[in-house]
Amino acid sequence: MDFDAFLLSRLQFAFTIAFHILFPSFTIGLASYLAVLEGLWLATGRERFKTLYLFWVRIFALSFGMGVVTGVVLSYEIGANWSGFAAKSGSVLGPLLAFEVLTAFFLEASFLGVMLFGWKKVGRKLHFAASCAVAVGTLFSTFWIVSANSWMQHPTAFATLPDGRLVATDWMRVIFSPSFPLRLLHMVLAAYLTTALVVGAASAWRLLKTPDETESRTALIMAIGMFALVAPLQLAVGDQQGLKMGELQPAKLAAVEALWESRAGQPFHILAWPDRALQANRWELSIPRLGSLILKHDPNATVTGLKAFSRADQPPPLPVFYAFRLMVGLGLAMIGLGVWGALLIWRGSPERSRVFLWTCVAMGPAGFVSVVSGWVVAEVGRQPWVVYGVQRTADAVAPLQRGQVSASLLGFLMVYAIIFSAGVIYILRLIDRGPAAGAAPPPPDEGRAPGVSFNAALDPDTTEDGR
Amino acid sequence: MSLDLPLIWAGIIAATVLLYVMLDGFDLGIGILFPFARSPADRDAMMNAIAPVWDGNETWLVLGGGGLLAAFPLAYALLLPALYLPIILMLLGLALRGVAFEFRLNGRRSGKRFWTMAFAGGSLAATFAQGLVLGGFIQGVKADGVVFAGGPFDWLTPYSALVACGLAAGYVLLGAGWLMWKTEDALHGDARRWTAIAGVLTALLLLAVSLATLFLHPRVAARWGVVDGTVDWSRFLPKAPIPLLGVAGLGLLTFGLRRASHALPFVGAVLVFLSGYLGLAAGFMPYVAPYVLTFRQAAAADNALALMLGGAALLAPAIVGYTVWVYWVFRGKVGADAGYH
Ligand code: HDD
Ligand code: HEM
Ligand code: HEM
Numbered sequence: 001m002d003f004d005a006f007l008l009s010r011l012q013f014a015f016t017i018a019f020h021i022l023f024p025s026f027t028i029g030l031a032s033y034l035a036v037l038e039g040l041w042l043a044t045g046r047e048r049f050k051t052l053y054l055f056w057v058r059i060f061a062l063s064f065g066m067g068v069v070t071g072v073v074l075s076y077e078i079g080a081n082w083s084g085f086a087a088k089s090g091s092v093l094g095p096l097l098a099f100e101v102l103t104a105f106f107l108e109a110s111f112l113g114v115m116l117f118g119w120k121k122v123g124r125k126l127h128f129a130a131s132c133a134v135a136v137g138t139l140f141s142t143f144w145i146v147s148a149n150s151w152m153q154h155p156t157a158f159a160t161l162p163d164g165r166l167v168a169t170d171w172m173r174v175i176f177s178p179s180f181p182l183r184l185l186h187m188v189l190a191a192y193l194t195t196a197l198v199v200g201a202a203s204a205w206r207l208l209k210t211p212d213e214t215e216s217r218t219a220l221i222m223a224i225g226m227f228a229l230v231a232p233l234q235l236a237v238g239d240q241q242g243l244k245m246g247e248l249q250p251a252k253l254a255a256v257e258a259l260w261e262s263r264a265g266q267p268f269h270i271l272a273w274p275d276r277a278l279q280a281n282r283w284e285l286s287i288p289r290l291g292s293l294i295l296k297h298d299p300n301a302t303v304t305g306l307k308a309f310s311r312a313d314q315p316p317p318l319p320v321f322y323a324f325r326l327m328v329g330l331g332l333a334m335i336g337l338g339v340w341g342a343l344l345i346w347r348g349s350p351e352r353s354r355v356f357l358w359t360c361v362a363m364g365p366a367g368f369v370s371v372v373s374g375w376v377v378a379e380v381g382r383q384p385w386v387v388y389g390v391q392r393t394a395d396a397v398a399p400l401q402r403g404q405v406s407a408s409l410l411g412f413l414m415v416y417a418i419i420f421s422a423g424v425i426y427i428l429r430l431i432d433r434g435p436a437a438g439a440a441p442p443p444p445d446e447g448r449a450p451g452v453s454f455n456a457a458l459d460p461d462t463t464e465d466g467r
Numbered sequence: 468m469s470l471d472l473p474l475i476w477a478g479i480i481a482a483t484v485l486l487y488v489m490l491d492g493f494d495l496g497i498g499i500l501f502p503f504a505r506s507p508a509d510r511d512a513m514m515n516a517i518a519p520v521w522d523g524n525e526t527w528l529v530l531g532g533g534g535l536l537a538a539f540p541l542a543y544a545l546l547l548p549a550l551y552l553p554i555i556l557m558l559l560g561l562a563l564r565g566v567a568f569e570f571r572l573n574g575r576r577s578g579k580r581f582w583t584m585a586f587a588g589g590s591l592a593a594t595f596a597q598g599l600v601l602g603g604f605i606q607g608v609k610a611d612g613v614v615f616a617g618g619p620f621d622w623l624t625p626y627s628a629l630v631a632c633g634l635a636a637g638y639v640l641l642g643a644g645w646l647m648w649k650t651e652d653a654l655h656g657d658a659r660r661w662t663a664i665a666g667v668l669t670a671l672l673l674l675a676v677s678l679a680t681l682f683l684h685p686r687v688a689a690r691w692g693v694v695d696g697t698v699d700w701s702r703f704l705p706k707a708p709i710p711l712l713g714v715a716g717l718g719l720l721t722f723g724l725r726r727a728s729h730a731l732p733f734v735g736a737v738l739v740f741l742s743g744y745l746g747l748a749a750g751f752m753p754y755v756a757p758y759v760l761t762f763r764q765a766a767a768a769d770n771a772l773a774l775m776l777g778g779a780a781l782l783a784p785a786i787v788g789y790t791v792w793v794y795w796v797f798r799g800k801v802g803a804d805a806g807y808h
Contacts, residue, residue: 079544090536091767101526415559
């Protein structure tokens with residue numbers, strides 16, 4: 001193995017997976033939101049739910065496409081860049097990933113076609129069923145992939161064969177490994193929050209421009225409801241995860257809190273500069289005993305510090321420490337936004353407060369930032385292990401050379417930059433135009449069989465040669 | 468338990484890859500044909516012919532990869548690093564063409580033109596890369612035990628380039644056949660012409676690849692009874708139906724074109740692919756990573772194979788059921804009216 005190929009593989013994997021997770025975090029929530037909107041439309045017959053559906057489904061189509069193509073990349077990188085990992089854990093994790101394909105990806109991909117192109121081809125109820133199937137598919141997908149990841153965080157119910165490969169000894173305990181339930185809940189709530197923040201920001205933006213747009217008002221209120229309900233729940237789940245982490249991955253917990261010494265009554269560092277070479281913090285700004293209170297729910301409890309682990313087993317504390325604070329800080333801000341919005345609704349009209357609307361716009365990307373920070377905490381905090389305590393990341397890497405991995409990393413950087421900028425521009429452009437513009441009534445069915453994408457319904461200046 | 472799980476899984480993975488090649492084959496082929504369309508309206512119709520199903524088609528690739536990881540982890544871990552660069556090229560090509568479906572509808576003038584090119588270029592790159600992967604696979608990989616031990620460019624030979632050209636011609640044939648089925652009027656006429664040209668190219672390249680394989684890869688040749696330039700008929704004849712199937716496919720293709728049938732040429736193209744694929748399989752069985760790992764050596768633990776077999780038995784009928792239903796919903800001819808207006 002070539003050491004640079006190892007570093008480059010890590011960089012490439014971190015980049016491609018962080019890029020991928022942006023789209024699922026949004027499409028998981030949006031798929032459920034779309035199913036709810038269509039259900040509300042069918043149940044109440046109110047046009048505005050249909051208008052909102054037709055508007056968001058176009059944004060969904062764009063994001064889902066990006067989610068699919070970046071996801072396919074990951075499923076091949078596991079073998080191409082981490083063949084040591086694939087060979088060792090394949091018999092345990094492989095089935096979980098295969099079940100993801102069988103239960104989720106086929107469901108999503110097939111019914112997505114009906115959802116996007118079948119508006120005029122199938123009845124209303126069947127179309128609604130397709131929307132629901134896609135929503136359920138995204139949740140199945142989350143289930144399996146988070147299950148696989150949870151097992152990597154705390155492997156259980158496996159045995160090691162003489163040639164070093166792992167086999168499962170109890171599938172239920174592999175699938176439902178100890179950190180899985182909380183992690184799954186945290187991820188699904190994260191996806192719902194991310195979507196709600198985007199919907200809230202888009203609606204607020206429209207309301208700043210056209211204060212009496214009823215669709216946007218409805219959407220804003222739905223989004224505020226989600227902040228107010230889900231954000232506090234997320235805090236509670238995250239808190240439980242912290243307790244679990246202390247039990248299952250004490251080294252990660254010590255890195256998250258930048259604690260070096262093991263002792264009772266640990267402080268909480270608001271800010272610090274952990275330095276691995278020094279094996280201490282260069283400086284810190286702390287509140288005494290609060291650390292133990294948060295991490296163990298007891299101000300006098302003992303919390304293990306990083307020094308209890310040999311240097312080779314310590315995760316890098318700096319990124320983990322700050323990523324965690326970013327996630328929690330934004331989570332608290334989301335709770336604040338929910339409370340503020342609920343108060344405004346209680347007083348009558350949230351769309352009148354321009355300060356609130358601008359804050360919603362500013363918070364639009366907060367979900368994405370929190371999700372990526374959360375995964376940095378989970379994954380970088382797991383280092384130097386790829387399968388915690390069982391296989392080191394350095395032993396997982398494929399026998400590749402530096403040149404190859406540089407070339408592929410460069411390719412991903414370039415292609416993803418193009419895809420990302422175009423995708424973001426198209427989505428922002430749709431949002432700017434608002435729900436009413438996108439919901440031009442479909443023409444009468446001419447009895448032909450075109451699959452018609454909602455995204456085809458754009459202004460006439462989109463023909464290729466500019467006619 | 469008496470089931471031969473590794474053998475069953477070898478069959479399932481082989482069937483998955485075959486389905487992938489035929490299904491994504493036609494939509495990649497349509498991508499390659501994109502630049503040859505007469506007008507943007509024709510291109511819209513071409514895209515409409517595949518837009519509702521391409522994602523489902525590509526999912527077979529994910530199942531092929533995921534299934535290989537799950538059922539034959541050692542083969543997965545050996546082959547992917549060995550074929551690293553073409554795999555990455557394939558992924559990049561698939562990414563560009565995959566987003567082009569929706570992006571092309573959202574772009575304004577230059578954006579739309581860019582995504583038209585990206586769709587064609589990405590499809591071509593992905594196809595060519597898959598051909599290189601296939602060629603590299605046939606050539607075999609170097610290994611030290613079960614770990615790849617070759618260089619980054621082992622897969623790059625004139626032979627693999629020939630295979631890549633052959634695969635591209637084959638995908639174009641499938642794509643053109645699909646278009647004949649799904650379109651009308653001028654575009655249908657163009658598709659007919661493309662089918663004829665691609666049919667000739669595919670037949671020639673398939674022949675060239677077969678001959679090259681016999682000359683360059685004696686192990687495969689021996690399977691077919693060809694040793695040192697002489698043919699052992701007792702070994703060849705049992706396999707003779709495979710090339711005959713290909714000839715029958717080409718015959719059906721020609722017949723369909725002559726009769727101006729809309730569906731037969733595609734069926735003929737599918738038979739040609741089936742023949743090529745079976746031919747390959749006959750040359751390799753039991754290797755999953757030629758010529759280092761057999762499917763038995765590479766297989767995952769029995770309890771993993773059994774678990775997945777149970778799952779697949781439950782889920783496969785549902786998957787096939789709704790996939791067929793989706794194709795049925797979108798049956799019939801597509802038009803260029805790719806919009807509400
Ligand atoms: C929390 C959820 C989540 C996480 C952690 C991941 N994914 Fe993902 N993935 C999804 C949730 C998702 C999804 C919601 O199901 C997507 C997003 C958009 C989409 O098309 O489906 C998806 C798409 C998607 C696809 C394309 C499916 C298709 O063809 O339709 C593949 C192959 C993967 N993912 C593979 C992976 C791998 C190998 C991951 C980690 C190493 C991974 N995903 C992390
Ligand atoms: C989608 C959410 C995820 C994100 C954002 C994420 C992020 C990351 C990051 C940033 C690293 C690099 C850590 C480092 O090298 O310091 C990493 C490592 C890794 N992750 Fe994840 N991860 C996610 C989910 C998963 C899942 C679900 C799996 C597998 C089933 C997985 C498998 C791996 C592997 C094999 C590595 C080791 C390679 C490496 O260190 O770069 N990850 N991940
Ligand atoms: C509000 C307070 C929050 C707390 C206390 C909290 C706590 C945690 C903890 C302890 C982990 C690490 C789990 C582990 O590695 O074992 C984590 C991970 C994560 N967090 Fe949070 N979190 C909070 C808010 C949020 C928000 C608002 C989001 C996104 C909208 C989010 C998204 C994530 C994600 C995606 C992960 C990685 C997946 C996982 O390990 O569960 N978190 N969080």
